[in-house]
Amino acid sequence: MKTIRLCILFSGTGSNMLNLIRTLHLREFIDERDCVCRIEIVATLCNNPQAKGIQALQEFHIPCLVLSHKGLEREVYDALLVREIRRYEPALCVLSGFMRILTPIFTQHIRAINIHPSFLPHHKGAHAIRDSFESPQDFGGVSVHWVSDELDSGAIIAQEKLPKVAGESLEDFEARIHELEYKLFPQAILRALALHTRS
Ligand code: GAR
Secondary structure: OEEEEEEEEEOOOOHHHHHHHHHHOOOEEEOOOOOEEEEEEEEEEEOOOOOHHHHHHHHHOOOEEEOOOOOOOHHHHHHHHHHHHHHOOOOEEEEOOOOOOOOHHHHOOOOEEEEEOOOOOOOOOOOHHHHHHHOOOOEEEEEEEEOOOOOOOOOEEEEEEEEOOOOOOHHHHHHHHHHHHHHHHHHHHHHHOOOEOOO
16 A cells, blocks of 8 residues: 655644644545555654654654754755655655744755645734734634745645634634644645545
8 A cells, every 4th residue: 555654844832733643644545546545644843842742742653853943044954854854755744833934945845735824815924823813804714835935825725714703812713723723734635645535
C-alpha cells in the first residue's frame, strides 16, 4: 500500500497538529486511481523550544525536531529547515500554527500548505483572530491555502466563514474558530492530496 508522508511544522500549543494526528495519521484513504493509501505523519518540526505541543506529542511516537530560530537570519534558518524537512521526504509539509514569515528559500523549495484563522484575504498576519473579532464585519473564518512567496496569500484550498454571535467574548469567538479549524483542516489536506475517505 502506498504511504503518503507528511511533515507538520508548529510553534505553540499544537492543538491543530494533535487533531491532524488523530484524524489522519496511519489512516487509510482512497486516491484518484481508486487505490487505498495511507497517510503517515513522519515528523514534526518546531521553532520554539518552549512550545506546549512538544510535550503533547510524546504519546504518539512521532519524531519532533526542535530547531530554534534564535539568533539566525531568516534565510539561514529557512535553509536549515529545508535541509531537515528533505531528510523526511514528505509529499507535503503542513504549517499548523507555524508562526514564521518564510523566505523564498523555504517557499520555492517546499510544497506546503498553511492554516490561517480568518476568512482570507481579510486579516492576514499574526493577530488574525483578534483583528477579525474587532473588525466591523459580521463574520470571522478559517482558510487553508497553499504557501507562496507572499504571507497568507497563496491559492485557497478551503475556507469557511464563521458568523459572529452578538455579545460573545473574544475567548468564545476564538474557541469557535478553533472548532472550525479542527473540522476544515483535515478536509483541506485530503483535498490538497486528492484523497477521499473510504465509504
Ligand atoms: C491556529 O489558530 C492557527 O490558525 C494559527 O495559529 C493557531 C495555532 O494554534 N495560525 C496563524 O495565525 C498563522 N498565521 P494551535 O497551535 O493550537 O494549533
